[in-house]
Amino acid sequence: MGKQSVIILTNELGGKGGTESVIDAWTRMAELNQVHDIHVLIPFGNSNVMKLYAKNSRITINSHINHVKFMKKMNAVIYVVWHLLRRNPDIVIAISPLMVQLARIARRISGRKFKIVSWFHFTTRILTKRQIKQLCRADFHLAISTGLEKELILNGVPQNNIFCIYNPFTPSTSLHTIKRSADGVMRYVYVGRIDWNGQKNLQLLFNGLKAVDFYWTLDVYGQGSPEDTARIRDFLHENLLEECVHMHGWVDSPFSDIENADYLLSTSKFEGFGLSILESASVGLPVISSDCPVGPDDIVTPDNGYLFTNENKAEFVKALTISKKHANNFSSEKIKATVTRFTENNYQKLVLAALDALGD
Numbered sequence: 001m002g003k004q005s006v007i008i009l010t011n012e013l014g015g016k017g018g019t020e021s022v023i024d025a026w027t028r029m030a031e032l033n034q035v036h037d038i039h040v041l042i043p044f045g046n047s048n049v050m051k052l053y054a055k056n057s058r059i060t061i062n063s064h065i066n067h068v069k070f071m072k073k074m075n076a077v078i079y080v081v082w083h084l085l086r087r088n089p090d091i092v093i094a095i096s097p098l099m100v101q102l103a104r105i106a107r108r109i110s111g112r113k114f115k116i117v118s119w120f121h122f123t124t125r126i127l128t129k130r131q132i133k134q135l136c137r138a139d140f141h142l143a144i145s146t147g148l149e150k151e152l153i154l155n156g157v158p159q160n161n162i163f164c165i166y167n168p169f170t171p172s173t174s175l176h177t178i179k180r181s182a183d184g185v186m187r188y189v190y191v192g193r194i195d196w197n198g199q200k201n202l203q204l205l206f207n208g209l210k211a212v213d214f215y216w217t218l219d220v221y222g223q224g225s226p227e228d229t230a231r232i233r234d235f236l237h238e239n240l241l242e243e244c245v246h247m248h249g250w251v252d253s254p255f256s257d258i259e260n261a262d263y264l265l266s267t268s269k270f271e272g273f274g275l276s277i278l279e280s281a282s283v284g285l286p287v288i289s290s291d292c293p294v295g296p297d298d299i300v301t302p303d304n305g306y307l308f309t310n311e312n313k314a315e316f317v318k319a320l321t322i323s324k325k326h327a328n329n330f331s332s333e334k335i336k337a338t339v340t341r342f343t344e345n346n347y348q349k350l351v352l353a354a355l356d357a358l359g360d
Contacts, residue, residue: 004090004359008040008119009080009099018167018275019095019121025168027058029348036355041083043076043102081106084114091358093117093142097127097134104137115139115358121272123293124151140358144273147294163354166298167273168347169339171282177332178285179260186216186324187261189285191254191276194224196231198269201290201311205267206235208316209244214324218245219261221254255283262327263288269311271295281305281339284332288319299342304335 008026010019023040030038040059060083084092084106092107092114094100103116118138127135136155143149143164152162181187190205197203209216223229229247236242251257264280266289274295277287287305289296300307306323308315340346 004036004355005087006036006038006091006093006355007084007087007089008038008093008095009103010040010042010095011044011099018272021275022121022167023059025170025344025347026351028344029351030058033348033352035352039087039089041080043079043099077102077105081109084112085110088112089114091115091117091355093119094138095119095121097131100138101134117142117358120144120148123148123270124155125293126270142354145294145298147297151293163350163357165350165354166342166347167275168344169275169278169282169342170344171336171339176256176259176283177336178255178258178283180262180328181260184215186214186263186320186327188216188218189221189254189258189261189264189280190218190266191221191264191279192266192268194220194222194228194232196224196228198228199271201267201269202228202232204290204311204313204316205265206232206241208267208313208320210239210241211313211317212320212324216244218265219248219258220245221248221251221257223250255279255285258283258285261285263305263323266290266296267316268292268296274299278339278342281335284335286323286327286330286335288316288323290316299338301338304330304338 008023010023026038027040030036038058042059042061080102092103094103094116100116100118107114107116116138117140118135119142120135121144124132124135132155136152136157139161141152141157141162143152143162144167146164149162149164153159188209193200195202209218236245248254264276264285264287266274266277266287268290270292271294274289277289277296277299280287281299281304287300289300289305289307290310291297291307292310296307306319308319
């Protein structure tokens, strides 16, 4: 298969999230392998992203920002059509239902024959029926988990049109191995957005911990809205748990700061993939995670932790209780080994295989 021109159409990005990390991996792959010409197009620009990618020649950002919804979309259509006519890609990868729609409009207007490939980074359960229909109108699909692959099939996409590539992960060689606590107190860690009853479902996490009958502490790394943060502090005060929970706020490398802990906790209602779970496993720290759509069931195995039924407090408390009895049964080296198949090198092989298949 010869060199192909690939354009990735993204939504408006924030600057330092999981999607941005994956896009960085794609641009690194393009520079290192030179197998395909990969370029990222951001039709909805913002000042944060323009500063972040100012020196990346593989990323082009629309600097004409319009805050009127209709005009913003029209501006994006014109911007996308112009760039696709100029670059004449073989493949356009669309990161959302809206981007699939923009790519289809651009293909119709331009008369070009490029293939449109969806690359959605969350469960389709958060989408409306109309958005799912838009997403499924892509010619092919990249799935970041087997769970998302199954959802696409249930929505009528032929399995042969789906390529499961997961998400890339690069363990830091500087990270140490987190040791288990040895004083009988269970030490838990949460890493992520502070979100009381939304996606991250910290309401379940705190109510579950409140229900167990053994001593524990929780270190929380992350930021959230003032309302959610206040709700958690009120809960801790009302339930006399303030001494058990340590709120650290945003920390760039939280796992580097942790010396002793027993489990990472994740109670999300849904995920894109579960990067914090991989980060935890990479330092030998086992995980207790909800079996939410999508991602955790691809990562969590008997060698690195426990899954419990999504949004089920009784099952979460049961997992906490069982895990206490077996906290010292996990091998740090076996836990670390479970992230190997998600490393960036293996990810690149899956991506390149998918692009080669799309070029046939």
